[in-house]
Amino acid sequence: MIRRLLGACVGVAVMMTAVACDSSNGTGKGPTDGDVQAPPDDAGTPDAGDGGTDPVPDAGGDDGGTDPVPDAGSGDGGTDPVPDGGVVPTTPEGPWPTDGLTDYSSKYGIPKVASVGVDGAHNIWVLDGDRIGVLRADTQRLVWTRAPIGQAGLGFGSAPHQLATGSTVICGGKAGEAYVGYMTSDSVPGGQRIPGRGEPDFSEAHYFEFQKGDMDLVQLSGDGTDIVLREHLYRSVGTSRPSRNEAIGIRNSNDFHYDEDRSVYSCMRVMKGPYEGEVYIGTNHGVTRIRDLEYSSHRHPAWWLLVPKADPSQPPNRSQRAGYTYGLGYSQAGHLLIANNWKIGILPPNRELKYWDREQHEAGIPEGTELSLYRLNTFVDPVNPGNDVERAEPATENHWRGFQQTKDGLYYVAGINSGLWQFKAEPTRHDPNKDADTDYVRIDGTGTDRYTALAATDDGSLFVGTDGRGLWRLTPQKQLEKVQGVGGSKVQQLVYDPRVTPSALYVLVDGKLYVLRGH
Template sequence: MIRKLLGACGAVVVAVAWACNDSPEPARPEQEVDLEHPDAGPLPPDDAGTPPPDAGQTPEDGGTQDPPDAGIEPDGGTGTDGGTGTDGGTEPDGGTDGGPGPQTDPWPKEASVNYTQRFGVGSPQSVAVDDAFNIWLLAGNRIGVLRPGDAQPLWASSLGQASRGFSSTVICGGSAGRAYVGYYAQELDNPLRSSYQDSAFLEGDLDAVKLTPEGTLVLEEHITRSFRRNRDQGDGSLTWNPPNNTGIRNSNDWRFDEDRAVLSCVKVMRGRDKGEVYIGTNHGVTRIRGLDYNSHRHPVWFEDGTQRAGFTYAVGIAQDGDVLMANDWTFGIVTPNEDLGLWDAMNPKVLNPMKVESSYLPEVNPLPEFDFWRGFQQTKDGRYYLASKDYGLWEMSILSRSNPWQKGTRVQGLPTQGLTALAATDDGSLFIGTAGSGLWRMDANKNLSRVANVPGRTVKQLIYDPNGTPAMLYVLTDSGLTVLRGY
């Protein structure tokens, strides 16, 4: 377990890839620092670093002011302020059989459709799709859903954490009629909490929202249910089994409230774990199944005995179901165990074997310097690609699981090195979102070309959903939402 400096807003990849363009990134120190601490004993409060200056936070409560509306048009629908929801909504997703595969979805079948023009979805900061093909929209303190058959979205304002003044970051699809909304909360000077009743536990993190049968949007639950079981550590001691109703915090010791800002999210679209969600935070990667979670895993590195972990802006799902995670310094690849309660377990290593433990690409930068990873994908041919905010697209070859470095080869031919998102599709393509140069495609033969029928210069998010017929690639840009089909 660890303790460190703070978080902000970020990017989603693979099934989802998101870049924080509408909400300004908080100022931060040159390096984020994670400090190893003993399981049982408290840490001195002066070694956790300091929170970032300003960036809109309200220091007294860790919340933030509402960001701009992100350009959404006036409601025009049947929006409601929702309420709090009391029945728990749908059952937690099982994610065991992979689902029925491609389904007949209700959306237009043209190769390219501008949903901003046709359905009036505006220019949200983040989008998502649930198992019933409802399209979810996030715009500041407003959450919208475009249901099959509707001409425009249904909107609700100030649900959940938004009503408490926290700024939204990302939205991710869930089971039919459910979505997850991530929020930013300021880092604690000392994440060690002495009581599970401490109100800090409920700041930021993640809300589950749902669409009711009556056609309204409500808060289902602020995610609080850690799935971690008591487990023998091999020396006769048991791990901490955290109480419920304390937000997302370390599953192996409930006292540490470290994952307070959700920066990215990805939904598992197929396979054994279909329907599960992984969120990248200011600290690591948390796994969610329905309303249960396990927190967390992260790639790290050490300098003079100090453990360092960057913000997790890039989370993806590989072709075989591995979890791809990359932060500002390092990246890792984990083969997840089916047992949600074991996600954060690292010993013995067979519980969640890692194809890459914690690595960097020396061809990009020396390890102490940020690489700013914003996308991590594996294409159908098995090749891995990492996208950087500043240093372009890199093909990554695994040299050794335990190596502190792997082999990086720069992909040439893009018009900019400023990248925002990646998505791998079933035809072997890799779609590449850029900051200022639109959407690009590298086809199965590794030929690069700009995708001309997508308006907008900056790509905010890419979501690939292979469950539609044909498959759907959601492209969110600074000009709105376009859906491409057939890749």
């Protein structure tokens, strides 16, 4: 049943979907309590109660940086023994079965896994704790890491010498490569500003915190029988980097001292368009954009909690709230769709990765530079009314898990205990570059309001993943139906690949992988 709340509709359609690792254990929260929240913007100390976060999240100087084109290469670091992935060219149908539905776990002997991704040559990557596997497109055989590599190499745990408490997601890179995300504590001991080498408070132990969590780029070995580490990502293209650009993981591109983005919870490979092959990852704090080994970090639809001062005659402090980002999507128009624990955003990408993290023109940015500016940055009105950027009371957390746009132009957002909603996003009367969200409609009929993933497909459908009720499809005629033949209860992931004909939808449910063709 579709229950109308406000009004009418228009829009664009989705090119692909995201990998999302829901490590909430049904709570809606990540592995640590609470969400990453920046402290008052006029304070120099961490915000009380959140473990210490960025007191100046958007501070930073300008020491240059690079400006790669969308297909930028690997630069001068890392290894690349099999640049073509060791796979043969494929037909338009791709190398895999074209049946309407195939149980890949049974057909190819894939054990239960936590995450799945598809690379530039249609190799299928899977993640199982400290094991990384790839179902090769040329041999159709599964290859596993012989031993833990990268962040998993020292074992998972919270010991000072360990680099991650666990793995989270995997998504395909270029041919024969994949990106693997990890989690760690979401706050740095002593605060999230870490002194650099040569600064008075520099500490090797403290500095080691920079390297925890984040993301590895892995690839098939030269003989195609193993998976090896290419590089742990650290190459910021932003305006602030250590003088030696040391391998200290992902940190703020506009001030490398701040390590806010530490745990990776979602990962999306762009499947077509001018930026095909780029990767977006959702973290405990925002979204990082990646081209091969280089990245720009970060963006997030955020809001500010007003914190009263002891002297009521003084204006309150403003404390930034960003939240975990599990929901990533990509519209037909090429816009990034972001859904975090509170808000949603529509963000058109720009060509120059160096300036992707900037939200306004400022000193040091060349005149005429295209920036990536929000078309929409909002709360979802029916469940978080008001759409205030600043609030005196904490906003309700909605734990959004999916944000997509169907072929008819309608947008859909869904989350844990927040339901499934359809809405329009149309240009405002006063600014054609900004959208307003209107005409929300709640969609019921799955028997639950716990949603884990969404995927919009080229035939106009919206596939809907639930926690407890399996996989559903909202047809182009807006009829909601259970997808037959896909067993299981909790949909962990939906990955849509329109590069093959018929298109492929990868469905990970209760650890098993199914593939639907032709939507």
